[in-house]
Amino acid sequence: MQKIAVIDYGMGNLRSVSKALESVAPNAEVIVSANLDQVLSADRVVFPGQGAIGACMAELNDLALTEVVKEVAATKPFFGICIGMQLLLTHSEENGGVDGLDIFSGNVQHFELPTAKDGSHLKVPHMGWNQVHQMQSHPLWADIDQDSRFYFVHSYYATADDAAVVAGTTAYPDAFASVLARENVFATQFHPEKSAHAGLQLLKNFVNWQP
Amino acid sequence: MGLAKRIIPCLDVDNGRVVKGVQFVDIRDAGDPVEVAKRYDEQGADEITFLDITATHHNRDTIVHVVEAVASQVFIPLTVGGGIRTIADIRRMLNAGADKVGINSAAVSNPEFVREATDKFGSQCIVVAIDAKCVSAEGAPKKWDIFTHGGRKPTGIDAIEWAKKMVDYGAGELLLTSMDRDGTKSGFDLELTRAVSDAVVVPVIASGGVGDLQDLTDGVKIGRADAVLAASIFHFGEHTVQEAKAHMASQGLEVRL
Numbered sequence: 001m002q003k004i005a006v007i008d009y010g011m012g013n014l015r016s017v018s019k020a021l022e023s024v025a026p027n028a029e030v031i032v033s034a035n036l037d038q039v040l041s042a043d044r045v046v047f048p049g050q051g052a053i054g055a056c057m058a059e060l061n062d063l064a065l066t067e068v069v070k071e072v073a074a075t076k077p078f079f080g081i082c083i084g085m086q087l088l089l090t091h092s093e094e095n096g097g098v099d100g101l102d103i104f105s106g107n108v109q110h111f112e113l114p115t116a117k118d119g120s121h122l123k124v125p126h127m128g129w130n131q132v133h134q135m136q137s138h139p140l141w142a143d144i145d146q147d148s149r150f151y152f153v154h155s156y157y158a159t160a161d162d163a164a165v166v167a168g169t170t171a172y173p174d175a176f177a178s179v180l181a182r183e184n185v186f187a188t189q190f191h192p193e194k195s196a197h198a199g200l201q202l203l204k205n206f207v208n209w210q211p
Numbered sequence: 212m213g214l215a216k217r218i219i220p221c222l223d224v225d226n227g228r229v230v231k232g233v234q235f236v237d238i239r240d241a242g243d244p245v246e247v248a249k250r251y252d253e254q255g256a257d258e259i260t261f262l263d264i265t266a267t268h269h270n271r272d273t274i275v276h277v278v279e280a281v282a283s284q285v286f287i288p289l290t291v292g293g294g295i296r297t298i299a300d301i302r303r304m305l306n307a308g309a310d311k312v313g314i315n316s317a318a319v320s321n322p323e324f325v326r327e328a329t330d331k332f333g334s335q336c337i338v339v340a341i342d343a344k345c346v347s348a349e350g351a352p353k354k355w356d357i358f359t360h361g362g363r364k365p366t367g368i369d370a371i372e373w374a375k376k377m378v379d380y381g382a383g384e385l386l387l388t389s390m391d392r393d394g395t396k397s398g399f400d401l402e403l404t405r406a407v408s409d410a411v412v413v414p415v416i417a418s419g420g421v422g423d424l425q426d427l428t429d430g431v432k433i434g435r436a437d438a439v440l441a442a443s444i445f446h447f448g449e450h451t452v453q454e455a456k457a458h459m460a461s462q463g464l465e466v467r468l
Contacts, residue, residue: 013336015308019283051333113412122214123414123437125335125383129215129257129467149215149467151288153310153335153383171213194288194310196252 004207005042006032007069007084009049009059017048017081020193024204034063044206045072047187049083053108053156054095056083066101073103073185077209080187085180086158088187094156104180104187106160116173125155132168132178132190140186140205141167148198150190152178158189184211215467216431217257217438218455219290219416220445222247225264227273231446248281248289251445254452256287257467260313260386260440263293275307282308292340292386301328305336313386315340316359319366322380329381338416339382343370343403344390355403362390370403371410378411385415386440392420396443399426404434416440424450424458431464 004025006018014032021030031038039045047069049056060066072078073088080088089100092108100108111124129149134141157176160166167186168179178189186206192199223231228242240246248259259281263274271294278291291304292313304312318325318339329337342362347354355370374385387407389400399417408415417436421427421444430439444450456466 013305013308013310015279015306016282016286016310019308020286023284023286050335116213120435121412124412125414126214127335127384127414128217128438130213152214153288155334173213191288193286196287200286 001027001029002043002207003029003031003041004044004046005039006030006046006048007039007065008032008034009056009063009065010034013050014048017046017193020200020203021046021207024200025207028207034065036064036068039065039068039072042072042076044077044079044209046079046081047073047084047087048081049087051083052095053083053086053092053100054098056087057098057100060087070101070103073101076184077206077211078185079203079206080185081193082154082189082191085187085189086156088180088185089158089160092156103185104158104160104165104182105162106158106177108156108158110156111172122173125153126157126172127153129195130170130172130190132170133175134168135166136181138167138181138186139209139211140181140202142201142205144198144201144205150188150192150195150198152190154189213465215257215465216436216459217416218255218427218452218459218466219258219260219438219440220251220256220452221260221262221418221440221442223262223264223442224274224277226270227277230264231442244277245280245284248285251452252285252287255456255467256452257438258288258290259285260290260292262313263291265294275303278304278307278309290338292338296324298328298331301332301336305332311336311338311384313338313340315342318377319357319359319368322376325377325380325382329383334381334383334413337382338384338386339377340386340388341370341374341377341407342388342390343400345400345403353402353406355406358390362393371406374407374411378413382413384413385411386418387415389419393418395420396422398422399430399434399436399439401429401434404430404436408435408437414438424455427455428459428462428464431459432462
């Protein structure tokens, strides 16, 4: 039986992530844990995150998880969600500037009150169901339609230096990197665990992924 | 193409059971929040809001079990409001599987609570619920104040100013209910909705007064709401969420179909 670890560093709604994984992988053991050995011994790892990135990074450091996350992101199928994606970049401007794990070279910036095409102001946070344009073929996009909608809630967005790692983009109103992928790592700004069928399909593809 | 306007069915929950009559012909138990939530999910609801109207304090644990049960089977965002007064209340709801909590009277009695909550959990999960009522005289420029206790207790606080203040304090979204329209089926208070939506940077959910599908569309098109919340038009089987979305799409609004 494969073991899927959801890294628990006290930030956010991990129950939904684990329940969604359980529903798509009924034969897997899904554990929610901050225990280093548990995470290191898992077959695949999910790295969620909500709230402020500074608090998230501080918790990771306090729990001595920073190096563990780097190690599993280098060796196992790894799925980052929301802040768990933003933390993979080099730097975020949130909370006065926070250095990330630098797994993807790039930055995280605030949406500057975007204006819609009709002149009205777009809202921040970017909250709700938006489309993800698949920029490359990837095993995790299997059985998911091009431009499917996923659930987003965030005020900061990622920009990757290397366009080749951008597996999906979303317009608000300009296109930003909503999915990053390289080798064994896949990370989404949106919440697959809250994105109904499309989100569950993505998690199912992750559970079966052999990078 | 871009961000879709959201449709959010709202369920009143009393002592762990859905009340105010939900009538789906083909579910076994219309009082079971899990069954009702699943049905709305299947219809394409973008989120579901639970309003806990349980009166007695010791029965309030039941809403936690409701959220746990629903969140295990329904994978769309869930909001819980009603009786959220402490940081511990919020933590319990989020741990149970809620994505957002609605704060209403606790924000009025102690605005700092909103700041504390958003500092702790992030703006993305704190929805401030605002119950507003028109207080200007006929013919005078429109003015709305906020009310508590189901619209019975005036506070003398201007609704637009309050909305801005709550956003300054970190609210990630506002749930705006017109107490003049609530239960009337005469449509949202579009002037109020637009005034609040234009005044703040965060998304606004319009609530109170939906009688037909055009009301939902108007809430977005004229009221500039980012999301619309409704109860009875969905509960009584008058319309499905799909029909509401098809109607909105037919008038040029972007929805998740």
